[in-house]
Amino acid sequence: MSPEHTETAPNLVERLRHAGLRPTRQRVALANILFSSGHRHVTAESLHDEAVSAGVPVSLATIYNTLHQFTDAKLLSQVVVDATRTYFDTNTNDHHHFYCEDDSSLIDIEGEHIAVSGVPTPPKGSKVDRVDVIVRLRRH
Amino acid sequence: MSPEHTETAPNLVERLRHAGLRPTRQRVALANILFSSGHRHVTAESLHDEAVSAGVPVSLATIYNTLHQFTDAKLLSQVVVDATRTYFDTNTNDHHHFYCEDDSSLIDIEGEHIAVSGVPTPPKGSKVDRVDVIVRLRRH
DNA sequence: ATTTGTGCAAATCGTTTGCATCTGA
């Protein structure tokens, strides 16, 4: 078989195992879609469409389960920019986003580029978990 | 009557008028709740509960309408921190937020305190509309 | 064999909408 067909990327299977997730057919297929080509931003629905188009008929419920499991396992990060849609990002490094309100698209901004200074001390009893910067864009 | 009872703050009526909104019973009552005591963060539901408790039986639909009208009129700003809930903030100045994931609470960080540097040039055809910084907190 | 994942359809949650009724200028 040509590598394209066998391209189930064995390292993905390992990656799932390390994350404590059984490498099931669906999870491997979704991991393959998500992690095979650079960083990506998806919604549950867009990933579902993509999987179905790719001949992997997963149900939407499984997509949601999988996205959350991957997020818990730190394979994905969740990006909250829009109250109506949840985005997942395959880039789990410290980084930020441009969000274009006109077409609801996300663009990564690598962490090194942006510096946030002057964050006040958090209230007693809490610690900073993460700092999200969203640069909202409009067409002009 | 004591000032507490007459506290329909006539300036609120003016404020609504200036925003092009008819000062109806409900709008004035909600504006009164929102703008009478320092800056506040509310959700549609929390404001609804509060209004009802205060003896102003508005419907939830009207709460949503009003929150959006106030937002369009720049009397409120919308804060997107949580995919499941929409928050509205009576502080419409440039500022940022602490968001405590444990109890879903918001705390303002005044704009002067935080500086964001190194934002890359936005893609051709778009301009920066707003930069949101969310400092996510966890109990430790 | 046992545990864990999956699919489906129904349930849920926050939010929006349609429409008849009311109200402020």
Place this chain on the structure above:
DNA sequence: TCAGATGCAAACGATTTGCACAAAT
């Protein structure tokens, strides 16, 4: 008067859940 607001209930879209079935170890 009459455009604009409101309330209600139904519609909605995204997400979640319950449960019977299927697959992985």
